[in-house]
Amino acid sequence: MSSPLSIACFLMKTRSLSPEVLELVARRFAVLAEPMRLRLLQSLIDGEKNVHTLVGLTGGTQANVSRHLQTLTDAHLLRRRKEGLQVFYAIADPSIFKLCELVCGSLEKEHAARAGVFRGE
Amino acid sequence: MSSPLSIACFLMKTRSLSPEVLELVARRFAVLAEPMRLRLLQSLIDGEKNVHTLVGLTGGTQANVSRHLQTLTDAHLLRRRKEGLQVFYAIADPSIFKLCELVCGSLEKEHAARAGVFRGE
DNA sequence: TCGTTATATGAGCATATGATCATGTAGTTG
DNA sequence: CAACTACATGATCATATGCTCATATAACGA
Numbered sequence: 001m002s003s004p005l006s007i008a009c010f011l012m013k014t015r016s017l018s019p020e021v022l023e024l025v026a027r028r029f030a031v032l033a034e035p036m037r038l039r040l041l042q043s044l045i046d047g048e049k050n051v052h053t054l055v056g057l058t059g060g061t062q063a064n065v066s067r068h069l070q071t072l073t074d075a076h077l078l079r080r081r082k083e084g085l086q087v088f089y090a091i092a093d094p095s096i097f098k099l100c101e102l103v104c105g106s107l108e109k110e111h112a113a114r115a116g117v118f119r120g121e
Numbered sequence: 122m123s124s125p126l127s128i129a130c131f132l133m134k135t136r137s138l139s140p141e142v143l144e145l146v147a148r149r150f151a152v153l154a155e156p157m158r159l160r161l162l163q164s165l166i167d168g169e170k171n172v173h174t175l176v177g178l179t180g181g182t183q184a185n186v187s188r189h190l191q192t193l194t195d196a197h198l199l200r201r202r203k204e205g206l207q208v209f210y211a212i213a214d215p216s217i218f219k220l221c222e223l224v225c226g227s228l229e230k231e232h233a234a235r236a237g238v239f240r241g242e
Numbered sequence: 243t244c245g246t247t248a249t250a251t252g253a254g255c256a257t258a259t260g261a262t263c264a265t266g267t268a269g270t271t272g
Numbered sequence: 273c274a275a276c277t278a279c280a281t282g283a284t285c286a287t288a289t290g291c292t293c294a295t296a297t298a299a300c301g302a
Binding site: 017033 | 138142143144145146147148149150151153154155156158159160163197214216217219220221223224225226227228231
């Protein structure tokens with residue numbers, strides 16, 4: 001309750017966050033609220049990749065993948081590196097994986113009594 | 122890397138999550154991607170409240186607040202308790218605050234060099 | 243039963259966002 | 273310069289979602 005998170009968290013837990021901050025937080029969640037973008041983030045876990053590779057890994061069209069990469073980059077979740085003809089994208093904010101872990105854990109608990117969708121059953 | 126989170130996280134970090142799970146995760150993020158819903162969650166940090174109170178705290182209309190409460194309840198983030206004429210809502214999944222903290226921390230870092238929006242400056 | 247209060251919901255409108263197609267742009271090679 | 277490759281983007285359509293108004297439902301009291 002002291003380091004980088006402190007101030008915003010303190011506000012979150014005690015007084016009201018300003019509408020502006022709520023907008024920012026909501027926007028961050030919205031960026032993560034698309035399966036294709038999650039898939040792209042997941043594809044980048046083991047290092048930067050160019051667009052062509054990501055198109056192959058995700059099975060999306062080039063245009064669509066490119067748009068989602070832009071959305072993620074605009075949100076500062078990815079960084080872009082141009083090298084000749086190719087553009088390489090990489091995770092810029094690893095904290096997103098903690099987010100996904102939390103969500104997965106929560107969902108897992110939630111669905112624990114039901115079908116084992118998380119185990120591919 | 123062993124407890125409730127383990128399986129989904131392992132999948133998240135190593136092999137591909139199934140499209141179904143990606144949908145679920147995306148949906149969870151989508152639920153959190155609305156300022157009004159964040160505001161409602163924030164209003165419920167200090168305990169359950171009825172709809173009327175939440176309408177007052179958030180400044181929304183009764184119809185709109187009711188709809189968002191339903192969305193949050195459907196997502197299992199809130200629980201509903203009816204008592205006479207009133208309905209009380211409460212946080213059902215405290216992990217959402219960890220999510221918000223992570224996002225706030227990330228945004229704070231991101232905006233550190235810019236205006237101090239997090240400090241209300 | 244009738245009226246009142248608290249909450250939920252159907253219908254409609256406005257806007258936002260994702261997917262696709264076609265084309266544009268930048269860099270490379272001949 | 274021309275052709276090619278890798279990526280980005282304008283235009284369009286379809287869908288999803290939020291907001292509002294009006295009304296429905298449910299529980300309570302007179």
